[in-house]
Amino acid sequence: MNVVLNGTPKQVSENTTLEVLLRDFGFPERGIAVAVDGSVVPRASWPATGLHPDATVEVLTAVQGG
Amino acid sequence: MDDPLIIAGREFGSRLITGTGGAANLAVLERALIASGTELTTVAMRRADAGGGTGVLELLRRLGIEALPNTAGCRTAAEAVLTAQLAREALGTNWVKLEVVADEDTLLPDPVELLDAAEQLVDRGFVVLAYTNDDPVLALKLEETGCAAVMPLGSPIGTGLGIRNPHNIEMIVSRASVPIVLDAGIGTASDAALAMELGCDAVLLATAVTRAQDPERMAAAMRAAVEAGRLARQAGRIPQRFWAQASSPGRPIG
Secondary structure (H helix, E strand, O other): EEEEEEEEEEEEOOOOOOHHHHHOOOOHHHHOEEEEOEEOOOHHHOOOOOOOOOOOOOOEEEEEEE | OOOOOOEEOEOOOOOOOEEEEOOOOHHHHHHHHHHHHHOOEEEEEEEOOOOOOOHHHHHHHHHHHEEEEEOOOOOEEEEEEEHHHHHHHHOOOOOEOOOEEEEOOOOOHHHHHHHHHHHHHOOOOOOOEEEEEEOOOHHHHHHHHOOOOOEEOOOOOOOOOOOOHHHHHHHHHHHOOOEEEOOOOOHHHHHHHHHHEEEEEOEEEHHHHHOOEEEEEEHHHHHHHHHEEEHHHHHOOOOOOOOOOOOOOOOOOO
């Protein structure tokens, strides 16, 4: 199935959890936060959070700014 | 600490809050941050690169400087609330510099969305430092909403035009019971000193340092200016007079 990861469609297997998605795409383990379909998913819930087709996943981190 | 800045019960020895945006690279930023003496520095929240690092956070951790996430780039209360929640999750802090701007030309705060976002974030337990217009009415409303600090602009972000309405800043300061931080528009050291002379509790600036020809030197200048302005405010300046007044007694002859 497809999910939209930071604005780009990505092909993932049906039973991919959020934790696996983040690991497979090589995001750093610390200093990131994730919203799925516009709602924040706390880090503790990543392993148990499944993804549905066309889910919108935003992964944010701190950058220079302000 | 002799004269700490206190925000939401937390003490800071420096009254200069810096931003990290605009620096050519992290090495330049590091030297500027050290020279500024700051203890609190803003970072923005953006999409993470797959396989990327979090360089600015590691730098701040190494320097012992607290990261203050902002909601820069948000146009609506909903965007700002979500960004603040993500920042809390990513950085493990419930402090946020709330920024909700109306358009790209002015980057001026949208007062309606700003107040709405401030209410929602205070309700959700955030320590909100609100970037706002130099509007004494809105500043008071933000304080009443529960913001931990109110941060009026001197002039639009990145312009370096200084403090365009000093009287408004004085009015905001005169009836505030939370810290007032002059945020945005600082161009050079005298602007920062003026903010403190007007009674602001702190100054927040980024571009004036990071885009200066010598960021490290300008950071040192800003540190000195904030300290000088604070001392002058506490010392109590002389009243302005129309006619001259000699400082030496009488005349030597006659």
